[in-house]
Amino acid sequence: MTLTRRTLLKGSAGAAALASLPGCGDPTPTLPQGGPGFRPGEPVPWRNWAGTAWCQPSARLAPADEAGVVDALAQAGPGGVRPVGAGHSFSSLVPTDGALLSLDALTGLGEVDDGARTAWVWAGTRLGQLGPMLEGRGQAMPNLPDIDYQALGGALATSTHGTGTRHGSLSSFVDALVLATPGGELLECDAEQNTEVFQAARCSLGSLGVMTRARLRNRTPFQARESTRFAPIEELLEQAAERARQYEFWEFYAFPHASVGMEIRTEETDAPASPPEPEEPSALSSIRDLAMFLVQLGRPGVAVLDSMLAGQAPSEKVGRSYRVLAHTRNDRFHEMEYTVPAEAGIDCLREILETIRRERIPVVFPIEFRYVAADDIWLSMFEGRAGASISIHQFNDLDYRPYFNQIEPIFWKYEGRPHWGKLHTLDAPRLAERYPHWQAFQEVRRQLDPSGRMLNAHLREVLGA
Ligand SMILES: Cc1cc2nc3c(=O)[nH]c(=O)nc-3n(C[C@H](O)[C@H](O)[C@H](O)COP(=O)(O)OP(=O)(O)OC[C@H]3O[C@@H](n4cnc5c(N)ncnc54)[C@H](O)[C@@H]3O)c2cc1C
Numbered sequence: 079m080t081l082t083r084r085t086l087l088k089g090s091a092g093a094a095a096l097a098s099l100p101g102c103g104d105p106t107p108t109l110p111q112g113g114p115g116f117r118p119g120e121p122v123p124w125r126n127w128a129g130t131a132w133c134q135p136s137a138r139l140a141p142a143d144e145a146g147v148v149d150a151l152a153q154a155g156p157g158g159v160r161p162v163g164a165g166h167s168f169s170s171l172v173p174t175d176g177a178l179l180s181l182d183a184l185t186g187l188g189e190v191d192d193g194a195r196t197a198w199v200w201a202g203t204r205l206g207q208l209g210p211m212l213e214g215r216g217q218a219m220p221n222l223p224d225i226d227y228q229a230l231g232g233a234l235a236t237s238t239h240g241t242g243t244r245h246g247s248l249s250s251f252v253d254a255l256v257l258a259t260p261g262g263e264l265l266e267c268d269a270e271q272n273t274e275v276f277q278a279a280r281c282s283l284g285s286l287g288v289m290t291r292a293r294l295r296n297r298t299p300f301q302a303r304e305s306t307r308f309a310p311i312e313e314l315l316e317q318a319a320e321r322a323r324q325y326e327f328w329e330f331y332a333f334p335h336a337s338v339g340m341e342i343r344t345e346e347t348d349a350p351a352s353p354p355e356p357e358e359p360s361a362l363s364s365i366r367d368l369a370m371f372l373v374q375l376g377r378p379g380v381a382v383l384d385s386m387l388a389g390q391a392p393s394e395k396v397g398r399s400y401r402v403l404a405h406t407r408n409d410r411f412h413e414m415e416y417t418v419p420a421e422a423g424i425d426c427l428r429e430i431l432e433t434i435r436r437e438r439i440p441v442v443f444p445i446e447f448r449y450v451a452a453d454d455i456w457l458s459m460f461e462g463r464a465g466a467s468i469s470i471h472q473f474n475d476l477d478y479r480p481y482f483n484q485i486e487p488i489f490w491k492y493e494g495r496p497h498w499g500k501l502h503t504l505d506a507p508r509l510a511e512r513y514p515h516w517q518a519f520q521e522v523r524r525q526l527d528p529s530g531r532m533l534n535a536h537l538r539e540v541l542g543a
Contacts, residue, residue: 124178126165127227128412128474130501133173140180144290147258150179151288158531159260161284163232164204166225167499168413170536171236171283179288181231188291190215195296196253201231201289209400217296218399221245221327224446226404231289236499237281237458239467240403241329241448243322243420247460249280250453254293257286260527264290277515278522280455283498285537286526302327302402303347307392311339311431315424322449327403331444332427334434335373335380338387340444344402351397360408362443366473369442411443412478414486414501415469416494417459420449423466426492430468430485441481443471456515459495467497498540506542 113132114123125132136157139150151159157176165172172178181202188198195217199208205219206226212218221240228238230248234255239247254268257279267276279286314321314330322328327344365386372379395402418426427447434441446469453460459467470485472478478501486503489496495512496502510516523543527533530543537543 121178124162124165124172126167126172128168128410130168130412131170131173133175133178135174135176135178137177138180139177140183142183144184144256144258144264147179147181147184147288147290148262148264150177151258151260152262154179154531158533160532160534161231161235161288163202163229163235164227166228166232167236168501169499170534171499172534173536174534181229181288181290184290187211187215190217192216195298196293197296198254198291198293199230200291201229201234203230204228205230205233205404206400209398212296213299213398213400216298218299219248219294220251220297221248222400222403223248224405225407226400230292231284232499234280234289234292235282235284236497237455237460238499239448239450239460240327241450241467242327243449243451243464244326246451246453247281247455247458249455249458250451250460251294251296252280252292253295255279256290256292257288257526258290259287260529260531268293274518274522275526277454277456278519281458281498283457283537283541285523285532285541285543287532300346300399301348301351301396302344302399303349304342304344304395304402305392306340306342306394308338308340308387308390310388311337314339314341315428318424318447329446329448331446332431333383333387333444334431334439334441336383336387337380338384340387340390347396349396352395355395362409363473366442370440373442374440410474411471412474412482412501413469413471414478414482415446415467415497416486416489416492416502417450417465417467417497418489418492418494420464420466422492423447423449423468426466426488426494427468429488429491430470433484433488437484439481439484441470441472443473445470456519457498457513459497462514465495468494469497469500505539509540510542 113125114134121135121138123134141147141150154177159177159179160172160174161179162172184200184202186200190197205228221242223238223240234249237247237249257265265272311332325343329342331340372383448467450460450465452464455461472481533543
């Protein structure tokens with residue numbers, strides 16, 4: 079989110095109080111000290127961005143080309159092999175005692191079709207590198223997630239998404255891909271060839287092999303304007319469906335306990351780019367102690383929090399789409415996200431907010447609400463139904479479990495499907511109920527990897543293999 083310390087504190091009643099509170103200085107995000115340390119002679123241990131998953135792989139592989147990926151898969155030892163992108167998943171998709179295979183050496187554009195406006199992209203390319211590359215060839219991705227640190231292969235493996243009723247997840251932009259299989263083949267897949275593999279591999283959790291490249295359906299480059307405003311949460315809840323239809327990219331954040339929310343709408347524009355924003359620490363980390371204190375005071379404290387939020391001036395940012403749609407994250411956190419059917423999204427969010435208030439759950443991290451279009455990808459959270467994706471977060475130095483455990487059953491009540499890359503507690507039998515093409519996916523997985531060399535403990539649990 080674009081909330082900065084400067085905008086949040088400007089003119090707010092809490093600014094003076096804030097300065098005097100302990101722990102309210104500039105935050106330095108810290109990782110928990112989980113996982114093995116470096117041991118000479120062994121590969122460097124791996125840990126994810128959030129510090130929720132780690133491993134000591136027996137080998138780290140970074141093949142230089144597509145043939146090298148096939149060789150690496152063939153040579154990986156009995157401990158198996160896991161592809162890794164940028165390590166930005168919260169769930170334990172990546173950890174392995176076997177070989178960790180990175181596509182960091184396979185980046186950039188392959189063949190570009192100007193007429194069809196498609197481009198082959200190597201799967202190790204970070205989304206943040208991709209925007210300027212595509213613009214140089216007269217193309218842009220139609221949408222982006224909140225951040226752009228992910229590798230393309232990692233983002234596609236979990237059906238990573240942005241917001242907008244007219245846009246599916248990034249996986250839905252793929253119209254062909256190449257998969258290096260555990261059996262040593264390079265399979266090109268699209269709607270005409272290897273179609274079942276195509277349906278499975280556009281969101282595969284890295285369980286089918288290694289995607290080396292994908293062909294993306296793009297659009298022409300565009301300038302975007304992001305407008306942020308604070309509004310009564312009731313207004314945002316009531317108008318959500320209508321405003322999401324009105325604006326191509328629309329979302330909002332609900333502040334737990336408060337009656338004010340933050341709307342972010344992004345539109346195409348011809349306006350000139352705004353000056354670069356100054357680097358500053360996140361407002362959220364800066365005010366968390368104060369906000370927590372106010373929330374724990376009960377009604378009078380929440381009234382102060384409301385007035386702080388309501389007093390925020392609207393803000394705007396204009397620039398190239400890939401600079402505006404993706405953001406920098408200065409807070410480190412844990413996250414759970416479920417996608418419920420779009421039409422149930424607001425009811426589900428209302429129940430979450432009511433539960434937080436009723437149970438006095440001590441949380442101040444805003445809840446993100448986004449709409450995403452339906453697709454036909456077997457394990458995509460948006461398969462067969464347009465979705466409302468609701469994300470709850472907790473600062474990563476606080477225990478997220480009591481909060482997430484209270485909220486997760488609400489997502490289940492609304493037929494939620496968890497984001498594969500975020501925290502959840504569902505196992506294979508309960509996930510299978512949520513995906514009509516579950517068995518078809520399993521069939522493809524068994525054919526491509528009969529001995530389960532691509533699986534780790536987490537995948538065995540969520541895929542039931
Ligand atoms: C701060 C933050 C913000 C986020 N914002 C969003 C958001 O706005 N929207 C959203 O949907 N998600 C979001 N996420 C989640 C994130 O996009 C996903 O978890 C994504 O999968 C991470 O990509 P990665 O490159 O880091 O992959 P990793 O986490 O390294 O790996 C993810 C999966 O991809 C597999 N994989 C990686 N490369 C390949 C390959 N070449 N072939 C096959 N499989 C492969 C891995 O085996 C693993 O199963 C966010 C995460 C963080 C930490």
